[in-house]
Amino acid sequence: GAGVSQTPSNKVTEKGKYVELRCDPISGHTALYWYRQSLGQGPEFLIYFQGTGAADDSGLPNDRFFAVRPEGSVSTLKIQRTERGDSAVYLCASSLNPGPNTEAFFGQGTRLTVV
């Protein structure tokens, strides 16, 4: 399809393990955003890419979280030494240009469960 694709849709991992979450944005979209949504909360901003560079990573909770977008398209969110508190739905969004007046399209999310 032509929408934002996130894989896997579900991921169960053991505490302490490393995980990678993938986001395929809409083709041609230069801006890419990662959000995390915990139960009963709204999406919480993590990091935003403009092209290949992270324009704002102020939402990453600590240094266990890292994201890359090496070719300005696909992005990978990496979480090291996972903790139970990392369990959430991780949402990716892309937009043609950065800024809120350009509609951001969200993927369905990856539900991460750390046991």
Place this chain on the structure above:
Amino acid sequence: DQQVKQNSPSLSVQEGRISILNCDYTNSMFDYFLWYKKYPAEGPTFLISISSIKDKNEDGRFTVFLNKSAKHLSLHIVPSQPGDSAVYFCAASPGDKIIFGKGTRLHILP
């Protein structure tokens, strides 16, 4: 510290009546406000937005009102339809990233 607040976790409205969802914000640097709608197991979808230089924006059944002095915005849906049952997120932006509220679950009653 929540910068975007939706104080009503849920709202039930009769089909055909008006649904009013409210949102308050604390950051006066926000210059753009948005509403997103979310169905279960799907990502949020953009609904309507408003620039801080306006006080009203209308799109079909959806109207967003902005009161900058009160740091308050609201989304009006009229008439409400069964397909409007979803979680609605209020969001705001200072120019790049978008900051979301916790959401309000809207139930449209038959």
